Amino acid sequence: xxxxxxxxxxxxxxxxxxxxxxxxxxxxxxxxxxxxxxxxxxxxxxxxxxxxxxxxxxxxxxxxxxxxxxxxxxxxxxxxxxxxxxxxxxxxxxxxxxxxxxxxxxxxxxxxxxxxxxxxxxxxxxxxxxxxxxxxxxxxxxxxxxxxxxxxxxxxxxxxxxxxxxxxxxxxxxxxxxxxxxxxxxxxxxxxxxxxxxxxxxxxxxxxxxxxxxxxxxxxxxxxxxxxxxxxxxxxxxxxxxxxxxxxxxxxxxxxxxxxxxxxxxxxxxxxxxxxxxxxxxxxxxxxxxxxxxxxxxxxxxxxxxxxxxxxxxxxxxxxxxxxxxxxxxxxxxxxxxxxxxxxxxxxxxxxxxxxxxxxxxxxxxxxxxxxxxxxxxxxxxxxxxxxxxxxxxxxxxxxxxxxxxxxxxxxxxxxxxxx
Numbered sequence: 001x002x003x004x005x006x007x008x009x010x011x012x013x014x015x016x017x018x019x020x021x022x023x024x025x026x027x028x029x030x031x032x033x034x035x036x037x038x039x040x041x042x043x044x045x046x047x048x049x050x051x052x053x054x055x056x057x058x059x060x061x062x063x064x065x066x067x068x069x070x071x072x073x074x075x076x077x078x079x080x081x082x083x084x085x086x087x088x089x090x091x092x093x094x095x096x097x098x099x100x101x102x103x104x105x106x107x108x109x110x111x112x113x114x115x116x117x118x119x120x121x122x123x124x125x126x127x128x129x130x131x132x133x134x135x136x137x138x139x140x141x142x143x144x145x146x147x148x149x150x151x152x153x154x155x156x157x158x159x160x161x162x163x164x165x166x167x168x169x170x171x172x173x174x175x176x177x178x179x180x181x182x183x184x185x186x187x188x189x190x191x192x193x194x195x196x197x198x199x200x201x202x203x204x205x206x207x208x209x210x211x212x213x214x215x216x217x218x219x220x221x222x223x224x225x226x227x228x229x230x231x232x233x234x235x236x237x238x239x240x241x242x243x244x245x246x247x248x249x250x251x252x253x254x255x256x257x258x259x260x261x262x263x264x265x266x267x268x269x270x271x272x273x274x275x276x277x278x279x280x281x282x283x284x285x286x287x288x289x290x291x292x293x294x295x296x297x298x299x300x301x302x303x304x305x306x307x308x309x310x311x312x313x314x315x316x317x318x319x320x321x322x323x324x325x326x327x328x329x330x331x332x333x334x335x336x337x338x339x340x341x342x343x344x345x346x347x348x349x350x351x352x353x354x355x356x357x358x359x360x361x362x363x364x365x366x367x368x369x370x371x372x373x374x375x376x377x378x379x380x381x382x383x384x385x386x387x388x389x390x391x392x393x394x395x396x397x398x399x400x401x402x403x404x405x406x407x408x409x410x411x412x413x414x415x416x417x418x419x420x
Contacts (some may be wrong), residue, residue, distance in 0.1 A: 117329035117356050117374050119280055119314035122237040122269035124175040124219035126227040129168040131395040136161045141376070141385025143191070156385065158187020160206070166395075170221030176214040183209075185257050204248030206257045213239035213269075224397050232278075235271040239284075240264065251293035251300035262289040265310075278325075280314040286336075294340065301340045308336040308350060316358075324361030329374065330354065351380040356387070368393045 136159065143154035161184055168177040183206040190199040217236040247258025267284030286308040294303035316327035332353040338345050356374025363369060370391045376384040 117312065117314070117331055117354060117358070117372065119316050119327035119329055119358050120271065120278065120325075121239075121282065122213065122215070122235055122271045122280065123232070123278070124215055124222075124227075124235065124237075125168045125177065126224040126397060127168055127170050127175070127221050128398050129166070129177075129224075129395065130397070131166040131393050133164045133166070133391050133393045134161070135164070135370075135389060135391035137387060137389035139187075139385045139387050143189075143384070152192045154189065154191030156187055156189040158185055158189075158202075160185045171214050173221055174215045175219045175221045176212070178213070179211045181209040181211075183207075189255050200253075200255060202248075202255060202257060204257045205246065207243045207245060207247040207259060207263075209241060209243045211239060211241045213237055232271070232273040234273075235269075237269045237271075239267045239269065241267070241284075251295060254295045256295075259288075259291065260293060261291045263287070267310075276318040276320070278314075278316045278318070280312075280316070282312040283310070285309050296340060302342075304339045304342075306335055306337045309334055314358075322361065324359065326360075327358040329356045329358055329372075330377075349380070351378070353377045366394055366396055368395070 138159055140157050141155065143156055162181055163183075164179055164181045166177060166179045168175065170176065184204070185206050186203045188199065188201050190197070192198070215235060215237045218232070218234050219237070222230060241264070243259070243263040245258060245260050245262060247256070249256045249258035249260045251260070263286055265284045265286045267282055269280065269282040271281075272279045288305045288307075291303040291305075293300040310331060310333040312329075312331040314327050314329050316325050318325045330353065334349075334351045336348065336350045338348040353376070354374050355377050356372060358370065358372040360368060360370040370393070372389050373387065375386045
């Protein structure tokens with residue numbers, strides 16, 4: 001993997017977009033309109049040419065045009081075709097497409113909680129594949145405690161950015177991988193507690209999650225060239241997700257980001273491809289250890305929770321040469337009755353489901369974007385919320401080496417993968 005000036009500029013541009021886009025999405029949800037297509041935008045547009053920052057509308061287009069002309073002249077002088085055309089039709093198209101396929105494969109979703117929707121979680125990737133993902137999720141909705149807790153009219157609005165790292169490897173000749181998640185959350189919650197309206201603010205780390213997955217059938221460990229020639233049929237895999245009690249937790253608070261206990265989920269996953277269609281199905285069970293200090297009045301108590309069963313399904317479609325895909329997602333989970341000091345609370349049993357959609361597309365050879373939306377279809381206990389998320393991913397094969405060497409005719413049109 002090379003890190004050139006163009007790559008750095010691209011990364012900086014994507015970082016600016018990643019910072020700005022969440023606020024635009026939140027504004028769209030809260031105002032029920034897209035700003036750039038609204039009457040307010042048209043009314044305010046003339047003021048932008050006379051108010052502060054008016055030179056921005058002159059200098060930015062001129063600078064962008066100058067840089068593109070400079071890049072085009074450099075391509076012409078080096079007898080190179082335009083970059084985008086070379087990526088699709090040029091001499092190095094076979095290797096470029098291999099890297100795009102790897103990028104798409106590494107953009108598979110990986111689950112951390114029972115309610116998440118993660119299409120293509122068991123689609124395999126080449127060995128020594130790596131991916132760093134920055135994701136942001138926005139949640140807005142109500143909380144239904146079904147009388148188990150003396151709170152009514154509970155609502156929550158919160159944001160959850162997550163940093164994750166993915167790595168694939170060979171395990172006894174089978175494709176395997178692990179993913180680590182480091183989430184953070186900021187949110188505001190409100191509701192009526194014993195007749196008194198209350199609002200609280202929370203900001204802190206969520207529990208760290210680790211996921212290990214291995215293919216059992218249909219997915220041998222492969223190098224990148226082998227993977228580019230491989231055609232998926234039926235895949236069967238298994239995974240184990242572990243949540244460690246590392247998040248922010250205070251036993252005197254009813255709402256915490258951490259759960260103050262360990263959680264484990266073994267799961268089986270199946271994935272079947274028919275040309276451009278992919279069908280995924282997963283089934284797993286969450287197991288929880290004891291929370292020794294759960295919120296209760298007048299003093300915290302010992303809480304236990306029965307296992308939660310979960311099923312998840314996805315139907316996705318590939319858009320050929322565009323190298324992108326979209327998915328219809330749904331899940332269902334049940335169980336989880338809690339007990340305080342050994343006294344069971346039947347009202348806390350969960351029977352809920354969600355439905356949503358996901359879209360994923362590559363930007364350049366190593367980068368991709370994934371956007372998803374989901375909402376509750378039936379919620380008996382827990383969060384009945386809408387969720388919008390966006391993830392930017394940078395993926396590569398092997399370990400990166402940073403140098404300024406560029407692809408030139410002396411390389412014979414071949415792009416070598418840098419590995420360690």
